[in-house]
Amino acid sequence: MQKQTLTNLDLDQLEQRYRARLVNSLSGAKSANLIGTSDSGRNTNLAIVSSCFHIGANPALLGMIIRPSSVPRHSFENILHTEHWTVNHVNSFIVDKAHQTSARYPRELSEFDAVGLTPEFLDNFPAPFVKESKIRLGLKLAEHLSLQINGTKLLIGEIQHIDFPMEAICSDGHIDLNAAGSLAVSGLDEYHELKSLARYSYAKPNQTLRKVNKR
Amino acid sequence: MQKQTLTNLDLDQLEQRYRARLVNSLSGAKSANLIGTSDSGRNTNLAIVSSCFHIGANPALLGMIIRPSSVPRHSFENILHTEHWTVNHVNSFIVDKAHQTSARYPRELSEFDAVGLTPEFLDNFPAPFVKESKIRLGLKLAEHLSLQINGTKLLIGEIQHIDFPMEAICSDGHIDLNAAGSLAVSGLDEYHELKSLARYSYAKPNQTLRKVNKR
Numbered sequence: 001m002q003k004q005t006l007t008n009l010d011l012d013q014l015e016q017r018y019r020a021r022l023v024n025s026l027s028g029a030k031s032a033n034l035i036g037t038s039d040s041g042r043n044t045n046l047a048i049v050s051s052c053f054h055i056g057a058n059p060a061l062l063g064m065i066i067r068p069s070s071v072p073r074h075s076f077e078n079i080l081h082t083e084h085w086t087v088n089h090v091n092s093f094i095v096d097k098a099h100q101t102s103a104r105y106p107r108e109l110s111e112f113d114a115v116g117l118t119p120e121f122l123d124n125f126p127a128p129f130v131k132e133s134k135i136r137l138g139l140k141l142a143e144h145l146s147l148q149i150n151g152t153k154l155l156i157g158e159i160q161h162i163d164f165p166m167e168a169i170c171s172d173g174h175i176d177l178n179a180a181g182s183l184a185v186s187g188l189d190e191y192h193e194l195k196s197l198a199r200y201s202y203a204k205p206n207q208t209l210r211k212v213n214k215r
Numbered sequence: 216m217q218k219q220t221l222t223n224l225d226l227d228q229l230e231q232r233y234r235a236r237l238v239n240s241l242s243g244a245k246s247a248n249l250i251g252t253s254d255s256g257r258n259t260n261l262a263i264v265s266s267c268f269h270i271g272a273n274p275a276l277l278g279m280i281i282r283p284s285s286v287p288r289h290s291f292e293n294i295l296h297t298e299h300w301t302v303n304h305v306n307s308f309i310v311d312k313a314h315q316t317s318a319r320y321p322r323e324l325s326e327f328d329a330v331g332l333t334p335e336f337l338d339n340f341p342a343p344f345v346k347e348s349k350i351r352l353g354l355k356l357a358e359h360l361s362l363q364i365n366g367t368k369l370l371i372g373e374i375q376h377i378d379f380p381m382e383a384i385c386s387d388g389h390i391d392l393n394a395a396g397s398l399a400v401s402g403l404d405e406y407h408e409l410k411s412l413a414r415y416s417y418a419k420p421n422q423t424l425r426k427v428n429k430r
Contacts, residue, residue, distance in 0.1 A: 001349070001380050001381075001382075002380065002381045002382075003378050003379065003380060003381065004378065004379060004380075004381050004384060005376070005377065005378040006376075006377040006378070007375060007376060007377075008274075008275070008373065008374060008375045008376075011275055011374070011377075014388070016273070017387075017388070018387060018388035019272055019273060019275075019388065020272040020273075020388070021385075021387055021388035021389045022272075022377075022384075022388040022389070022390065023269070023271075023272035023273075023275045023374070024269055024272060025388075025389055025390035025392070026269070026275075026277065026302075026350070026352055026374065026377065026390070027246050027248075027267050027268055027269045027277055027302075028246030028247065028248060028267065028304050028350070028392065028397050028399070029244045029245065029246050029247070029392065029397065029398070029399035029400075029407075029409060030244065030246065030268070030269070031242050031243030031244050031245065032243065032244070033242075033243060050269075051268060051269065052242050052243065053242055053245070053266060053268045053280065054238070054239055054241070054242045054245070054265075054266065054280070055280055055362065055364075055365065055367060056238075056282075056364075056365040056367060057234055057235040057237075057238040057239060058231070058234060058235075058238075059223075059364070059365065060223070060226055060234075060238045060241075061364060061365060062241065062242055063280070065268065065269070065270055065278070067271075087241075087242075089243050092412060095412060095413070096415065096424050099415045099418055099424060100418045100424050101418075102418045103418040103419050103420045103422075104419070104420065105420050106420075114420070134216070135241070135243070137241055142364050143362060143363055143364045145360065145362075147270065147358060147360075147371065148358055149270075149271075149274070149276060149357050149358045149371055149373075150270065150271040150274065150276060152270060152271060154369070156362065156364055158223065158364075159223060159226070159238070159241065160222060160223045161220070161221075161222060161223075162220065162221040162222075162226075162237075162241065163218050163219065163220040163221075164218065164219060165216050165217065165218055165219075166216075166217045166218065166219050167216075167217075169219060169237075170236075172232075172233060172236055173229070173232070173233035173234065173235070173236035173237040173240075174236045174237070174240055174401075174402045174403070174404070174405065175237065175240035175241070175401070175402060176405075177240070177243065177244065177401045177405075177407075178407075182243050182244065183244070183412070184243070184244035184399050184407075184409055185244075186389075186390070186392045186409070187389045187390060188389070189389070189414050189415050189416075189417070189427070190389065190391075190392075190411060190413070190414045190429075191411075191412045191413055191414075191415070192244075192392075192393075192399075192409035192410055192411050192412060193409075193410040193412060194244060194399055194401070194407035194408075194409070194410070195407055195408040195409070195410045196405060196406075196407050197307060197310060197398070197406045197407060197408055198310070198405070198406055199404050199405045199406075200311065200314045200404050200406070201404075202404070203314055203315045203316075203317045203318040204318050204319070205318045205319065205320050205321075205329070207318075209311050209314060209315050212404070214405075
């Protein structure tokens with residue numbers, strides 16, 4: 001295996017888009033999610049985001065990095081205004097529509113309409129869910145930070161609503177992402193199915209790891 | 216498809232480990248990375264982490280959430296002390312060893328030795344890389360935040376070193392994670408290979424999305 005090595009000085013010399021594609025690939029697999037928001041008049045907005053990540057289980061918290069100057073800026077404004085958003089897992093049936101939400105549509109056009117996905121308002125939750133998504137979360141803004149180092153925003157939401165297919169939940173609470181068809185994304189534009197290798201037992205010193213039954 | 220719905224009130228009622236497994240599954244696919252650190256005496260430490268995420272390409276920044284009271288606490292102390300760490304993609308050849316690093320080994324025992332992975336010090340970089348990993352990053356601490364909402368730490372590192380197999384880099388800078396065998400993780404303990412569906416073209420309004428050639 002021949003390797004290529006780059007330093008931060010080499011990175012500085014790279015053409016901007018080449019560098020963006022490269023550096024966006026480096027963290028590894030990312031979650032592929034659609035962020036649903038609405039203004040107070042129920043004008044909806046939908047944006048694909050690969051920057052959602054787990055922060056804590058109790059309270060149940062999800063983080064998301066947003067660069068306000070980039071495409072999801074209407075989503076960002078809606079979140080600050082309504083303090084709610086939805087996170088909808090992308091699956092293979094909607095992946096092309098999901099990616100198309102990253103186009104720079106004018107504010108008055110909903111990406112739901114532009115790409116052909118269906119907004120669904122549940123109970124009194126102020127943000128729209130994606131009907132075609134199988135694992136869906138409703139979040140309420142809990143903390144909002146600006147990262148000094150590059151001015152991006154970290155939005156932290158508390159999970160208030162969860163829905164998922166009955167067949168995706170394992171007896172111990174683990175969710176089988178394969179059963180829900182949830183995809184991963186790498187870099188800026190590559191989408192992947194997940195092919196499960198194993199679930200492993202809780203690791204302890206001096207104890208051999210076992211593969212555990214998935215369900 | 217029959218669905219199960221939970222609210223935050225339902226979550227509060229769940230048994231603690233069930234809830235941890237469930238909520239850790241909700242963000243979707245996560246990156247599987249080994250974090251290599253060292254104290255000033257080159258006593259090494261290795262911890263599997265699924266919380267690394269992209270923050271920015273220029274400067275090239277990676278974030279990581281750490282709960283200091285949890286297993287990676289020795290890693291956290293080393294990072295605060297040396298201000299450097301490595302991020303090493305987990306592949307299928309080392310996945311069991313990688314998961315085993317999550318056992319609570321005593322401080323004086325290196326997880327490299329305990330699980331059978333090889334530390335590699337490159338040039339003058341103060342943290343050890345994992346020889347068996349194919350995509351590897353060396354980071355320098357750039358920002359360190361405490362999240363008010365639950366006391367977890369957000370460590371942001373600037374990427375100073377990158378190495379990857381020559382065959383994994385595409386002509387436009389995108390990295391083919393399949394070619395490097397990088398895995399995804401879901402929940403607390405399930406590992407997945409990535410099966411590429413497509414790379415899509417840059418999305419524009421009123422333009423049909425194309426699949427683009429991977430290389």
